Amino acid sequence: MGAQRFFQFLLLLGTGLCIMGTFLFFQQGEIPLVCGRGLIAQNTNTYLGPNERLPEGPSLVRVQVLVYNDPNPKGAKIVKASFAGASIPLKPRDIYGYRGQASFQKSPGKYKLKWTVEIDDKNWPKTVDHEEEVILDERDFWVQISIIGSAAAIS
Secondary structure, X not given: OHHHHHHHHHHHHHHHHHHHHHHHHHXXXXXXXXXXXXXXXXXXXOOOOOOOOOOXXXXXXXXXXXXXXXXXXXXXXXXXXXXXXXXXXXXXXXXXXXXXXXXXXXXXXXXXXXXXXEOOOOOOOOEEEEEEEEEEOOOOOEEEEEEEOOEEEEO
């Protein structure tokens, strides 16, 4: 009876050491703990924009405009968009409502962001024009503007 308990103890000890060794091996980063199809999640708070001025001119600011339809399928649909008088080319919406983007290099100052949305194709008014004033400060390196349906946000 004593020999059987001894072998049970050795079996449990060996299993525990094996599991601990496997866990430590995966923690070293040799092989991912959860294998997928190549999808890797990143920290969403990571800043990926520029961190220094443009070499062309010390006073230019990079501006990126992203255009999305309203996430609600019956929500506002972007018809046209422009920044500082330059039209932003729009594509057909994808499954996330993405319509397109444009990048600019502008001097600090005030610029007009205009976009037109189609609210409802049955009721009047069918389209509504929106306009926002964007102020680019000389301390800005990069400004990202997101138009989502009838709203705009600057980050």
